Amino acid sequence: MNKLTSTPQFEENIRSSFGIPALRPEFVDDLHREIIQRAETKTHATRPARKLRPAWSITLAILTLLMAVVLIVGPQRVYAAVVRLLGYIPGVGIVDESNPIRVLAEPVSVTRDGITITVTSATLTGDKTYIDYRIFGVPGSAYPRSENITGCMQTEYLRLPDGTQFDRENYGFGAIPVDVDEAIFVIPCIMNTLSGEVPENWELPLRFVPAPADLTVIPVYEEATAAPPSDSTSDKDASATSAVPLDNAISVDKVIETEDGYILIGQFQPQDTSGHWVQTSGLLLTDASGKIVPYTYPNDVIESTPMGGWSVQFKNADLAYPLTISFSGIDLQSTGAETAVEFAFDAGPNPQPGDEWVLNRDFELASYTVTLKSIMANSQNSYSFHFQVDPQVYSVAVEIVGHTANGGGGGGGGGLTDGKVSTSLSYAQFPSGELTVRISNPVLIGDAYTWQGQWSPAKLRTDLPASPSAQSGVCLTIDSLAQLKPAPANPTSGMALMYEQLVDTNQWGLVLYKLDGSQKQVVISAGNWGTLSPDGSKVAYSALDNRIHIIDLASQTEKIIPGAGGFNLHWSPDGKQIAYVGTGDGVINSVFVVNTDGTQARQISDWSYELVAGWSPDSAQIYYVAPYTGGAAWKVYRYDLASSETQELFTIENGTPKALNPKLSPDGEWIAYRGRDNSSLYLVHPDGSDMHLVLDNVSAVGIEWSQSGWLGVSLQNINSDKSTIVLLKPDGCEAYQLPGLSGELEGLFIP
Amino acid sequence: MADNPTALSSKDIRQGPDELALIQAARQNPIIFGELYKRYVNRVYRYLYSRIGNVHEAEDLTAQTFLAAFESFDKFRQDEHFTSWLFSIARHKAMDHFRRRKSAPAIEEMHEIPVENDPLNAVTQSEQAQAMALIIQAIPEKDCELLRLRFLADMSFPEIARFLHRNESAVKKSFYRLLKKLHDQLEDPNE
Incomplete structure (x- = not known):
């Protein structure tokens, strides 16, 4: 041998x-x-x-x-x-009421080197202690990129005044004795981060008080x-x-x-x-x-x-x-x-x-x-x-x-x-x-x-x-979805870019359709994260090698944007730039922007795991979101290209911890995003006001706006890789189905 | 394996069977974690059985491993290191199991524990495999672990290196030296 x-x-x-x-x-x-x-x-x-x-x-x-x-x-x-x-305490779960329930006296935050850990709430019951906390500000460079190194795997614990340590047990910690009203919440290191890259051994002092009289505790029979x-x-x-x-x-x-x-x-x-x-x-x-x-x-x-x-x-x-x-x-x-x-x-x-x-x-x-x-x-x-x-x-x-x-x-x-x-x-x-x-x-x-x-x-x-009452502003529910009519001739003159499995192959690619499902055109058979240019003449997409390509639909010519690689692509309204999420040296999924000719590529964020929401109508600003660790919440930011300044706008508390998929409307008025149930869709103004539910529990996945203000959403069908596509005007809830389409919506053009 | 009751959505497998894309898709849609599970369940089970030596307990620990991985997948960020992360969980589960039992089975016990009398579970071994089993029983645990990771967990050398916190070339050298040693012993049992 x-x-x-x-x-x-x-x-x-x-x-x-x-x-x-x-x-x-x-x-x-x-x-x-x-x-x-x-x-x-x-x-x-x-x-x-x-x-x-x-x-x-x-x-x-x-x-x-x-x-x-x-x-x-x-x-x-x-x-x-x-x-x-x-x-049963909503948001906490089924609890043992044999002892009086206690809660956190006040939220506790500690900030070190730009990273903030906040314990937002705690619920202490007869058999368990539930601690809710969030972390923000961990840079991408803190996560290991070397093959020979793994990050922190230690879990947090509670330490009582007498030194007793409570390790995590599934969803919570052991029951803290009724005569103990304080504890130290210890985070030895932030999960998956490299030793020495970010502060370790965090200690947050917690104080507990009796639950308020109006705490909702529902009987469990x-x-x-x-x-x-x-x-x-x-x-x-x-x-x-x-x-x-x-x-x-x-x-x-x-x-x-x-x-x-x-x-x-x-x-x-x-x-x-x-x-x-x-x-x-x-x-x-x-x-x-x-x-x-x-x-x-x-x-x-x-x-x-x-x-x-x-x-x-x-x-x-x-x-x-x-x-x-x-x-x-x-x-x-x-x-x-x-x-x-x-x-x-x-x-x-x-x-x-x-x-x-x-x-x-x-x-x-x-x-x-x-x-x-x-x-x-x-x-x-x-x-x-x-x-x-x-x-x-x-x-x-x-x-x-x-x-x-x-x-x-x-x-x-x-x-x-x-x-x-x-x-x-x-x-x-x-x-x-x-x-x-x-x-x-x-x-x-x-x-x-x-x-x-x-x-x-x-x-x-x-x-x-006896009867369900309609919630203000909600355009679609599971029940009303079944009654949706197909879209009329206008706006079906528009186009939709879909990501779907190509017929008779095992490949997935980008396909362009008229909104009625006619005039099918396979744009690319091996690419994803497609996006239509604002004038509908081009498609940018992420190739399998992660490089960003642009296809001119009329001439069928294709070019690669040099030096740009990533996903979550967003055209600027003037069609001259693309914002995207890229991964580079020491960076995990941060926001970049590049001219479509490949010049002036630059990174504009470094929170890691961000997502682009969209551009201001004048192409001067980029909106993006950055998650708290684990997706407990999302911070919304606005970056000004001229001044290179970033402004924190507000926090989305009810978004999904998974793919938030935020999308800013072309008029800059609304940010659409997926709710915490991973199925609903919400709208909010870019200043954080007037957040409201628009689609209730309909398995919303793909979200796209047209320049003319239509909101297209692909709804994932159960046990299927096909989707139901709906089109609506959120103001007034004019809504239709697009029965000729069944992929996932990646782009929408309606003149 | 039974049919996946929930087919994958188009957005979920961006780059076909590429595992990195699968992991990223699973992060967006937890149901896709089921695909990762299908890819790894056999490997994790084989690795755990080789350490535990009992089908029922190996199944139990396999279940614990995947459920723990699923529940903590939110916090998992090292997309290229999924294999070593998953098997770290499996190894911890095995260690917890031994701690609870207060004793670890000797390696030879693994080969003496009877298999259920079920044709689906029947294991037939060639004479050479049986001879090899006897040789493996006598090698140090760290070498046995190397064999488990390579042949049962089907890890690549970079994955093994990451898992064992060792240099990749050192792992390769150790591995091939071990194979040569096993080969020589098989050829000449008196060596």
Whole structure:
């Protein structure tokens, strides 16, 4: 063996010697589901409460052996209030009320070397201490750029006067004794920063006082479980003797009466049969009239939601009880790894990303037909395998014999998605030459199931409005979105720049359309962060190598702006400059500006992780935002190009910690941005005044203004990479849908 | 692996399968973290199993690792260092596990713990792999860790160097010396 190389077989021996059992698909799916549910809680994206996933709809239509087993859970369930020990504080969560609740006496700030840490609030309960704090002013240079160095990983803690230290436990700290009314909040170092680059060992003295009398603490009722209903359809296991039926898959465990509705927290525990597992869809909530009840995920009860549990928040208005809580699922059954076929495949001596082999080869597995349509080599030393399978088949396992994959994805769908299945396998090195591909273990689609539970409040509340009242200034809600009409001829004469998957390819690119979806023109097949020039004649975009390109749409000529690289591009109103977010030496995502001929490129900010909001109408000033660490809030700044002065304007407190996506209107009057629920859209004047909600919980993502004052927004569709595009005039709420478009909105031109 | 119930939005994968773009997309849309999870779950599980030696506990720690990573992803800023960050969490989880148990299993125990009797989990080893397993049992823990990171966690040398806080060329030298040593011992068990 050469001292610098070893054979693949030798390395495979080493790998095999560890004897690692294969990862169970059921475990992978369960954990994936948990992560997605937490993610959806964070995004507050609307789950398919309005409709079943298209895949399930197709399943219900095509499967002839469908058997829906409706397990009615507890119609005689009682909703009993137990001794009140738990309370719910909006924004904090479910708290133990066994001790008097205390709060922070006053916010505490410490500033060192231009960095400010502020403890904004604290809530002390019988079992937990919650501390809310924010950090601003950490320069990009404080974060490591060297491959050999990692930043600070130490977590903050509380230190009591007697020296006792409380480390962080998930979302808070341990309960501070009732006779202790002060503590030091210690931050050993700011997360991910380099040692010595910014001040360390921060100590903020905190003082606690009894909570004010008007602190909102809402009772939390724990559901009492009734005896199983005599007509329930139970599992065939006759040995069950517990009070809870084996088929009692859905439970409501806690109920919170909010100011306009309820929060329900429960569990969903479907039974598994050995060798089978069930892939379930999200929660569907309907009322007694069959109406789908829109809901959101209450972020502040995550900690109280058990693993595998669910929690929803909904408004009471216009609901008929009982509510039905439904989960749907498909039984999947593995046939086993021994059900397999192998075939030879020549990948050639040096496969490269982009290589594709069209095979259209049929295989019979467990008497089902599996057609391998093609194999494609991708980046990350991966191959993707594209199948068309029998409608009864959900997935197949794929391996390249003698090569251990280090990762992979996809793989499911099959009969639920028009028979299409794709699986990818990635390797440390590209397997090459003559290979043996093994296809095995077809997972079969079994019966479809629906689990349903019902819930009613113990008594009807008289403190809630019967009908929802319209909120002033809100142009669109989930309900009104469904009634939107298509846009009339004008403004459909305009253009929209969309980012979408290109037809019959796996690539995403920028495509220009008329607003009615006609006159499609692929601008660039491998670029993103596109933006239309103010006169609609050019598109600037960020190429895959991060360089900024400009395409003239009429001549189709393209140029690269020398020396400029980044994303989040914004044309100046006079079309001569582009503001963008770039990364340079010691800089992580700060704002730059450059002339379109590449001259006078300069950095104008250094807070890190900023986003450009837009330009003043006279092209003299640039508006941008900089986040508090973690996105707790965003500061809005204005930079004057002539004087190079920066002015802090105001702070956005209710923006999403994720992609705020701020956009200044061309007339300079409004900044649109995404709300904290990651779904709503707000407007605010550049001086911070008149902040108000415009789109309520509609999964707003892309935001673009036209010169003529139209606001275009792309709304992410659930479980889809397509969007719904709406066009509105915020003043007066004139609003339309653009049904001919479905990508993500990157630019809008309406003369 | 089951179908991802939430397909990716167009804005979420800006540069196709490029991991850096995926990480940045996940920062904007937490649901995309599910894609990172799918890329790494096998590697993290293999690494943890090799340290823990028990499927159930390895699964449990794998879950803890990803949930912890997901919850702290807001604070993660070193986009190029995601692998070492994720495996740092995994290693901490493993260390916490051993601390709770007050003892660490001997390396040889990993190979004696029975696998569930399930064809999906069946592990077959060649004679050479079994011979290699015996050799690996006798090497120092730091060398074994190097093998885990390279062959089970599938880390690149820069990633391993970052993870171990060592110089990359030193890691490479150590690694290839180790391979040669294993190779020689396999050829001549009496060496």
